[in-house]
Amino acid sequence: MAQTYAVVRDSSKNFFIAVKNTKGFFFHTDNNGNGVIYQNGTVIKNGPGESALPGGGLAANTDPAIGAANEFQEETGVELRNFDGKLMPKEWHGVTGKYEYYGVYYQFSSAVFNDISSRAIANLRTGADAAAAIRNGKIKTYKDIFKTYPNCPADNELATGSVWNLDRDWSRIQALNNSQSTSWFYEILKNLKNNI
Incomplete structure (x- = not known):
């Protein structure tokens, strides 16, 4: 199955990036509000604790x-x-076959980008609070998460989020190429830097 990753950015070369959890405590199973919880967490298999662009299968x-x-x-x-934005450049397609992936570039105005990033960062904090409530036995079902934490993400894959810049943080971006779990994020971001 191919993978696809979202690069949410502005015209000043800022983009949203996250860090993966080492364990996840809840995940959706369909688009009808159903999911599973893991009171002891379940190990994140790909790139736990590492930087990541939001994305997946x-x-x-x-x-x-x-x-x-x-x-x-x-x-x-x-x-x-x-939000009002555009795909620019639309996408980058890296590798085919078993390791096929796409980087999709969503460009927004600075104000909209800041709004999206702030909301994502706050929602990831909410996800951490929900995970703690599951771990402590206060939340017993997947649907109960959203009664207490309505802005919680559907999945507990990402721990935190931040804003990086293609120029200012280039050495951090290059370091992504040092891990098999994050090298495709480096390729996606390198392509963006070379095409804007």
């Missing part, structure tokens, strides 16, 4: 831009389609 016959927007919403709780 791309369903067959799905446009990479639709898939990346869906993944961003699932992992940050922010619906990109509610």
Whole structure:
């Protein structure tokens, strides 16, 4: 299955990036509000504790831009389609076959980008609070999460979020190439830097 990743950015070369949890405590199972919780957490298999662009598996016959927007919403709780922006450049396709992936570039004005990033960061904090409530036995079902934490992401894959800049943080971006779990994020960001 191909992977698709969302690069949410502004015209000043700022972009949103996250750090993965080492354990996840809740995950959605469908688009009807159902999911599972893990009171002791379940180990995040790909890149735990490492930097990551929001994204994941791309369903067959799905446009990479639709898939990346869906993944961003699932992992940050922010619906990109509610904001005025553009795909620029639209996407980058890296590798084919077993390791196929896409980087999709969503460009927003600085004000909209700041709003999206702030919401995503706040929602990830909410996700951490929900995970703690599950761990402490205060939340017993997936649907109960959203009664107490309505802005919580659907999945507990990402721990924190921040804003990096393609120029200012280039050495941090290059360091992503040092890990098999993050090297494709480096390639996606390098392509963006070379094409804007």
